Amino acid sequence: MKNRLKVLRAERDWSQAELGARLDVSRQAVNAIETGKYDPSLPLAFRIARLFGMTIEEIFDDGGEHG
Amino acid sequence: MMEASMVETDWQTRAKQRKKRINIVVGALFCVGMVSGFLIGFFEDENVGHLTANSIPPWLAVLSAFVFVISSIYGSWKLMQVSDELERVIHTKTMVVAGNIMLIGYPTWFTLWLGGIVPEPDALWLFLSGLISNVLAYVWYKFR
Numbered sequence A: 001m002k003n004r005l006k007v008l009r010a011e012r013d014w015s016q017a018e019l020g021a022r023l024d025v026s027r028q029a030v031n032a033i034e035t036g037k038y039d040p041s042l043p044l045a046f047r048i049a050r051l052f053g054m055t056i057e058e059i060f061d062d063g064g065e066h067g
Numbered sequence B: 001m002m003e004a005s006m007v008e009t010d011w012q013t014r015a016k017q018r019k020k021r022i023n024i025v026v027g028a029l030f031c032v033g034m035v036s037g038f039l040i041g042f043f044e045d046e047n048v049g050h051l052t053a054n055s056i057p058p059w060l061a062v063l064s065a066f067v068f069v070i071s072s073i074y075g076s077w078k079l080m081q082v083s084d085e086l087e088r089v090i091h092t093k094t095m096v097v098a099g100n101i102m103l104i105g106y107p108t109w110f111t112l113w114l115g116g117i118v119p120e121p122d123a124l125w126l127f128l129s130g131l132i133s134n135v136l137a138y139v140w141y142k143f144r
Helices: A005-011 A016-023 A027-034 A042-052 B002-006 B010-043 B058-082 B085-114 B123-143
Strands: none
Touching: A005 A016, A005 A027, A016 A027, A016 A042, A016 B010, A027 B085, B010 B058, B085 B123
């Protein structure tokens, strides 16, 4: 699944470790999400969305059509 | 300027605390394993044989088994609490790999044994194959 996490993080000048700490996950987890190796759970996706003040759909793109 | 950069920020403190919580659990489990292994090695009767039946006193066998079961269950539960979801997913996947290796490995070995091709299946080797596959799967999922 594609996402804008890396861009959003860079805009705030946060490191992966800093974002991980803000989300209460490891730096490796942030890296795995950014590189598309791991899709976060729904609760974590909500935490990410809240942290950036956006909706989940604005950050994550599953490539599907929106009804 | 130097002093400002040396001040630990809130997120750095939280990251350190998170790491510390994980290290405490892993360290405690490591110590329990070391003490248990040391006691077994200390009380093992060399005349009976290495890792064979009746080679350690019954009380130590019961104590070691009890400590192993409790520390495994409690340790896993504590690790689940302090790990993040990626770590939990990786552990779940590696346990599936190890379980499949043992579940597929035993019948395969057993069938070959029926045909007289290989020696009788050995529980220790099956366990070790599961353990090694677990470690290899963990390394793969963690660092790929």
